[in-house]
Amino acid sequence: MTTSYSRRQGDYRYDVEIHEAAPPGKVGRYYARVVNMTRLESGQHVSVDAALHGEYGATPDEAFSRIEAVVEAWVKGQAS
Numbered sequence: 733m734t735t736s737y738s739r740r741q742g743d744y745r746y747d748v749e750i751h752e753a754a755p756p757g758k759v760g761r762y763y764a765r766v767v768n769m770t771r772l773e774s775g776q777h778v779s780v781d782a783a784l785h786g787e788y789g790a791t792p793d794e795a796f797s798r799i800e801a802v803v804e805a806w807v808k809g810q811a812s
């Protein structure tokens with residue numbers, strides 16, 4: 733089962749998908765990844781390929797928190 737959340741940070745909008753996974757090793761049972769990222773430019777949503785790696789967590793909340801931290805750091809880096 734996959735759960736999806738729509739999110740926004742600054743001018744960026746994206747969806748986070750979380751699903752149960754069989755990861756290699758003991759990195760966590762749930763996997764979260766960013767999909768459908770766009771940036772608002774001149775009133776238009778433009779597709780963005782942020783090339784962000786997904787994150788694992790022991791719970792869906794942990795995986796979600798980890799991917800949110802990755803996105804937050806990436807967005808801050810875009811402002812530089």
